[in-house]
Amino acid sequence: MAEILVLTCASGKQCTQIIPSLYEQPQKYRLRLVVHSQKSFEKLEKQYPGAEVLQADLNVPGDCARLVDGATTIYYVSPTFQPQEQHFAFNVIDAAMAEKAKPNSKFSHFILSSVLHPEISKLLNHDRKRLIEEYLCESSLCYTILQPSHFADNAIGRLLAKKDCQAPVFMAAHDPEVAFSFSCIRDHAEASVKIIQEQSRHFFATYQLVTTWPMKYTQYVQSIGDVLGKTFEIKRVPYEQAVQKYCELLFGPDRVLDQSLRDAPERLLLYYNSRGIVGNPGVLEWLLGRPATSPAQLASMMVEKGKSTSS
Template sequence: MILITGAGGKTGKAIIKALVARGAPVRAFVRSIAHGASLAAMGAREVIAGAMDDPHVWSRAVRGTEAIYHICPNVSPHEIDFAKELIAAATDLRVPRLVYHSVLHPQIEAMPHHWNKLRVEEMLFASVLDFTMLQPTAYMQNSLAQWDVMKREGVYRVPYPVETRLSLVDLDDVAEAAAIVLTTSGHSAATYELVGTLPLNQIETAETFGWALNKTIRAEAETIEAWDQRARSAGMDDHERETLTKMFRAYARDGLKGNPNVLGWLLGRPPTSLAAFAARVAANQA
């Protein structure tokens, strides 16, 4: 049995889908049982609901598993505390393997959610667990929040300069890599950067979406203040807005640059290009 934590989010669901496709038995750990029916329909054999700060829930979730894939809720201020509870439960119950969903370049202190993941990696280094770190870059799927605006207005809007260079990855490739690491041997103590593209500036990204949509798409930078107002109006809480604001400022200064060689090696094929991803989305929405 493989436990997926944070299983109700887009990453958890993608990994469950990839594991089920490989015939692996999956237990899903979610915050609310409201996710249970949809995860069971995807092929999860068991669903456990509870809080990640509850050691009793962790014991129930972890017991009897052969491997764990840990996904903390996005930009959670409790990432380190949740990981402490998980590591304690996994150690006590002698779980054979733990794969941690980290992030590309967790050593960037200017991004608090990256820095917290580095602290969790350090905890795993100090543990007795057989661990693997997966470090994905920004998902191509994040662009889908702009898809309707691109189709309607011909604008790809980002809260940092259009010259900012970011490496991207298809979430489906991340899920496939995670499934490979969870179901095959040889990955103990490994740290894998999961990157699908060389760094692209936002003009190149907009042009790629334009080719898929068969229209001109223009990259446009908006101020962080304008983004913050939209996020506030949409109900995003203060912590998430502040964390993402720091991320956007770090992007503006340094970008987020990676190399796709490691992901290609894991997959046994070239990672999905942004052009292929955009074409797939356009075809699915046609």
């Protein structure tokens, strides 16, 4: 009988690339796709008619119990920049522990998609994940923690959209001379599927999943420019404007934001003006058994895909 595999933030960037290959194995996995908004509920119901789509409020323990009911594995992606992020995760971990304690429980694996260097206490979105990791490590659950970095995919669409510009400009939300190790969602998704499938081989492991050595944003932007045969001019967006734009991207353009929602983006952009977040791609390459995808390779793949879908 197919095992129940739960994925949270099922409409998000990570799950969008994880779900398709698992959905193709209905004899092995019955997918339970957890969403928050009605819009995502309707979208995923249509996109994956063979999956169970569940709308849940992670603040409500009863909803958290429903989402792990009868499940074997949960792939937990934590909602972005929510002040209650820690409580959401604690509720879901508590629910998983209660599920595991049921007679004849099948629950066996809690996979947490966290973030690279959750110990960075100056960043609220990292600090909250540090506490979540701690809570999970101290639970009685068999777990795996994945630590992706800044996704190379985040800005690629904006760069590729300039492919026909004579003098393309990239508006940088923070100091582009600061170096980051990027992650690529494609590689992150492939590693995630492998970990879901291989299960016990990855129990109690914490993996840094980055795809590049540290590279400055200027190098990242130009590597995409090279794919397009363009030289990008890079301009800085003033800090306050960058925060405003970032908040609009995260929470929608028309919302009057409470300061508790602005805190994390404000600190993130301030931090990125002086420090990047760096890691080593070796762990990801070991897991995948192949070299990681560079931002330039990702851009080339997206350009090729664009050509094949438009022809």
